[in-house]
Amino acid sequence: MTPDDDRQPRILICDELNPAALEVFRRRSLEPEVRTGLTEDELVATVPGVDALIVRSATKITRRVLEAATELRVVGRAGIGVDNIDTDAATERGVVVMNTPRGNATTTAELAIALLFSLARHIPRADRLVRAGGWKAKGLMGSEVSGKTLGVIGLGRIGRIVGERARGVGMKVLAYDPYLETEGPGGTISGVELVKLDELLERSDFISLHVPLTDSTRNLISWERLAKVKRGARLINAARGGVVDEEAVLDALTEGRLAGAAFDVFDQEPPPADHPLLQRDDVIVTPHLGASSREAQLRVAVDIAEQIANFIQNGVAENAINAPSMPAEILAEYSPFLRLAEKMGSFLAQRIGGPIRKIELSVAGDVSKVGVEHLRLALLVGMLRHSLDAGVNFVNAPALARERGILVLESTDDKAVHRIGELRVRASERAGGKSHRIEGTVFGREPRVFRIDDVSLDLSPRGPLLLTRHKDQPGVLGELGSILGRHGINIQRVELGPPVGSAGLAAGFLTLYELPGPDVIDAVREMEAMEEVQLIRL
Numbered sequence: 001m002t003p004d005d006d007r008q009p010r011i012l013i014c015d016e017l018n019p020a021a022l023e024v025f026r027r028r029s030l031e032p033e034v035r036t037g038l039t040e041d042e043l044v045a046t047v048p049g050v051d052a053l054i055v056r057s058a059t060k061i062t063r064r065v066l067e068a069a070t071e072l073r074v075v076g077r078a079g080i081g082v083d084n085i086d087t088d089a090a091t092e093r094g095v096v097v098m099n100t101p102r103g104n105a106t107t108t109a110e111l112a113i114a115l116l117f118s119l120a121r122h123i124p125r126a127d128r129l130v131r132a133g134g135w136k137a138k139g140l141m142g143s144e145v146s147g148k149t150l151g152v153i154g155l156g157r158i159g160r161i162v163g164e165r166a167r168g169v170g171m172k173v174l175a176y177d178p179y180l181e182t183e184g185p186g187g188t189i190s191g192v193e194l195v196k197l198d199e200l201l202e203r204s205d206f207i208s209l210h211v212p213l214t215d216s217t218r219n220l221i222s223w224e225r226l227a228k229v230k231r232g233a234r235l236i237n238a239a240r241g242g243v244v245d246e247e248a249v250l251d252a253l254t255e256g257r258l259a260g261a262a263f264d265v266f267d268q269e270p271p272p273a274d275h276p277l278l279q280r281d282d283v284i285v286t287p288h289l290g291a292s293s294r295e296a297q298l299r300v301a302v303d304i305a306e307q308i309a310n311f312i313q314n315g316v317a318e319n320a321i322n323a324p325s326m327p328a329e330i331l332a333e334y335s336p337f338l339r340l341a342e343k344m345g346s347f348l349a350q351r352i353g354g355p356i357r358k359i360e361l362s363v364a365g366d367v368s369k370v371g372v373e374h375l376r377l378a379l380l381v382g383m384l385r386h387s388l389d390a391g392v393n394f395v396n397a398p399a400l401a402r403e404r405g406i407l408v409l410e411s412t413d414d415k416a417v418h419r420i421g422e423l424r425v426r427a428s429e430r431a432g433g434k435s436h437r438i439e440g441t442v443f444g445r446e447p448r449v450f451r452i453d454d455v456s457l458d459l460s461p462r463g464p465l466l467l468t469r470h471k472d473q474p475g476v477l478g479e480l481g482s483i484l485g486r487h488g489i490n491i492q493r494v495e496l497g498p499p500v501g502s503a504g505l506a507a508g509f510l511t512l513y514e515l516p517g518p519d520v521i522d523a524v525r526e527m528e529a530m531e532e533v534q535l536i537r538l
């Protein structure tokens with residue numbers, strides 16, 4: 001992006017950032033403004049005329065802020081998580097959102113290793129003892145980590161570094177990550193034995209979690225799973241609160257099944273002072289310190305400054321999480337199809353609910369002239385985001401897909417009912433497994449889905465979607481509506497599919513205004529006519 005006029009591009013840094021970022025800008029003859037701690041109203045008043053915004057996690061870039069930022073082209077997050085940026089609103093306005101995925105993996109992995117040693121040698125407890133005037137090492141008998149087995153759950157960026165470091169101190173490393181191919185390009189994960197979760201739980205002396213928080217990882221370490229761990233194992237969570245059932249860990253510690261646990265993250269942060277885990281001597285806690293090292297903060301500040309400068313001066317969108325590197329004019333025209341492809345990927349990942357091995361993408365109509373490549377990338381990004389942390393982008397998506405053994409077959413088709421263009425996608429599990437299909441187009445600038453499996457419909461893929469397969473009998477819709485109504489959930493739109501298959505089940509697609517809780521889904525599941533219910537977030 002190079003502004004046509006002679007005006008200096010305006011870059012606004014909204015959160016505390018390592019001063020090295022300013023140095024990067026200065027070297028590139030750019031002069032950012034620094035204004036931290038602005039409220040939403042102050043931001044709205046400040047952003048008109050600003051070309052680039054830089055945040056960490058404190059400042060929220062809401063739809064209102066984006067609407068006020070008429071000149072804005074890019075929002076940069078120094079760090080990974082982009083929960084504080086309304087990326088949908090940014091994409092709709094053609095604003096690129098970028099993060100710095102490389103920045104803090106090593107730092108977080110090192111914290112996990114530090115916690116592992118602290119658990120093995122009771123270091124925090126020993127420190128407390130000496131400060132309280134004690135010296136006797138009673139109750140502080142440690143264990144060597146050398147020769148022990150570490151189970152890494154989630155072998156992504158951080159999990160891999162943890163695995164490498166653990167091998168370096170003489171540990172045997174097992175890993176569980178159902179999305180990775182066990183055969184194939186295992187070079188990066190050599191020295192790590194990929195196993196099933198139960199086997200990892202049964203064999204590991206230390207278990208370290210490195211998965212994102214998703215529907216499939218919520219309460220991954222549950223009471224039932226803890227019942228399978230080797231007696232005396234120790235657990236480390238430096239991933240996300242919510243992947244561990246904290247009450248179940250408490251039971252496992254009380255019962256002696258776990259000999260210790262370390263938490264850098266909690267369900268509720270900060271945890272309440274009377275949290276039972278904080279009262280225990282065999283538990284180590286740190287205040288979400290994973291990414292807190294000078295090196296990581298320096299790296300993310302320098303990375304984001306270089307990326308923003310590259311975007312402003314050369315038009316290259318590195319680590320863009322919502323847009324590929326393509327000229328801004330094409331991007332603006334093309335972006336509804338990219339959003340559609342991303343939503344379709346997201347739908348299929350959730351509908352299949354596990355590893356996908358094959359995707360068939362067919363692009364028809366005018367949109368195929370712009371090329372299939374970016375649509376394929378958007379589809380992969382939408383799909384992979386459900387099993388990976390926020391670091392998936394248009395650049396690394398193909399490599400991540402390859403590593404996960406996902407085969408993408410693509411084709412173009414001249415014939416399209418909607419001349420502007422259509423995307424048709426089928427995704428399948430490993431041979432012989434489940435497969436689902438979705439087809440869509442763009443009306444105006446809005447993505448629309450017109451087919452899901454065998455059902456023709458007209459669906460705007462935005463918001464929570466409740467999908468049902470139910471017996472085709474009177475009263476089902478009324479009952480569904482009253483369950484949702486009882487829980488204060490409003491329905492935006494209902495689409496129904498006719499009975500199909502030997503079981504003659506009808507299908508329902510209910511777009512909701514609010515996200516229903518698990519109790520609502522359970523109540524729907526218990527309806528006499530209900531055979532299947534699934535909540536999909538779009």
Ligand code: NAD
Pocket residue numbers: 104105108153154155156157158159176177178179180210211212213216217238239240264265288289290291292386387388389390391
């Ligand atoms: P990543 O996306 O690179 O890797 C995540 C891995 O988990 C992927 O390989 C994925 O296939 C795997 N996975 C997904 N669902 C799974 C499941 N159900 N079972 C097993 N494996 C599954 O992410 P990353 O950058 O390595 O980050 C890992 C975690 O660490 C994330 O939750 C991230 O938010 C967290 N994190 C915490 C801190 C901190 O301050 N404590 C700092 C950075 C990252």
